[in-house]
Amino acid sequence: MVSGANGGQRERLFRGLGSVLVVLYALFPVAWIVSLSLKRSADLDDRRFVPQVFSMEHYQSVFNDPQFSAALWNSVGIAGIATVAAVLLGMFAAYAIVRLEFPGRRLILVAALAIAMFPPVSIIGPLFNMWRTLGLYDTWPGLILPYMTFTLPLAIWTLSAFFREIPWDLDKAARVDGATPLQAFVHVILPLAVPGVFTAAILVFMFAWNDFLFVISLTSTNNARTVPAAIAFFTGSSQFQQPTGSIAAASVVVTVPVILVVLLFQRRIVAGLTAGAVKG
């Protein structure tokens, strides 16, 4: 920006200071939980920000805890399958919405938007009752279904926004050459659509990885309990020991993938977040 270049020394200093403060503010609680996880059990109560002695004992106890391993596996599996399912269904719908003329096109987008605003607490009661009847309570599909549904709007909106940017003449050319719409989709459009699909997948995965309400309402054992529930209900190795260290270590373990994804794909994530909101 022109104004940034000729701004005064003081303004630049102010801005630099502001940037440092924002970064500190954003990363501070993360640093705090990392620090807690590295303290020895005896030092947990020292109320210091930085550990006096670094120790891996909480990580060892967390990885030796069958409850946590099960939760980690459930989280990865359930969020992974929900992501694939939501992106796949979202892709079909977004393709139809962007590419094909049909009645009800706008209705689908509006319905998706309505679901994005929907309060999950309004349906946990019925789902709880339905899942118990159908045998889905405390199972993987019992969580995959709501995750997939609640992220479909996100997938459809993000994918539609990305699909609109694709040069569709290529698709027409393929169809003129005798390809069916489906062939045109798989061979011409899909390769161009990969960035958008990837963005949608990241956002969907983050939702499923983060959910707490559905998992504590629709599961009761290690069968399908995911990490957020495991962290909230950690019981520690003995009943009398407060499991602060284990909670901190488990929190760090599940935050590492998030930070990696953010570092690697920050531009995609931001593009996906703002795709629906900014473009008219």
Added chain:
Amino acid sequence: MTGRAGAEHRLAWLLCAPAVLAMLVVTAYPIGYSLWLSLFRYDLRFPGERRFIGLDNYLSVLGAPAWWEALFNTLLITVCSVAVELVLGFLFALLMHRALLGRRVIRTSLLVPYGIITVVAAMSWRFAFDPTIGFVNALTGLEGAWLADRWSAFFVIFNTEIWKTTPFMALLLLAGLTQVPGDLLRAARVDGANAWQRFFHVTLPLLRPVIMVALLFRTLDAFRIFDTVFVQTRGAQGTETVSILGYNTLITRLNLGLGSAVSVLIFLCVLAIAVLYIRGFGIDLSSRARS
């Protein structure tokens, strides 16, 4: 031509059917079922006593101080956190917009609170304010147990919510800021407008649609607040929100009839907020649905 158009419609519907079906089965049907259950006395601990009681559940909920307190708490959290997020989000966005070298670093750091699991964020702040573990009291010289008192507990909850969700606001506003034409700002500067005037008379009006969409999404999201409160107080010390009340009635106390009435009321509140924003503030969502 009609044959081809028909084939196109069929293909379109075929492609949309799985998504539409999933959305109907997992949201539309359950909300209908909720409505139905809310008309019954239906406690899973005494399933034999299930019977139709009309609107009695609603009368019980609306007659209970617990509902009104939870609604007040939820609205308080929503209004306070969204207001602070808007101001803070604007500051962050302006900072990122003008920073050339630091933008990437700031954006990456801001995505960490956005991406982190809410339960983890709530735990981290809970420990930070904990009187025996946390550093906050040691740092400030205060002695209190923050989560043991209503208003200080609210402070911890606000703080967590604001930390977690300001990045979303900031990133949306940044995206809007980059679309404000630089020529317009330069012209205003030539006309003698100072930085404040340029911000309030040029940037802000142009950003109005983005701000409204960001506010709508954040307001609805804040109104659903559950994870943070559950982890930090479980609704104790008078911090219960409507989502916590719904969860406790449905899943902890297994009272499906009464809980469903709470669910339906929450749904109506969310609907009212959405209508208020869309009608009252003129957010044009239909233009967003146009392809």
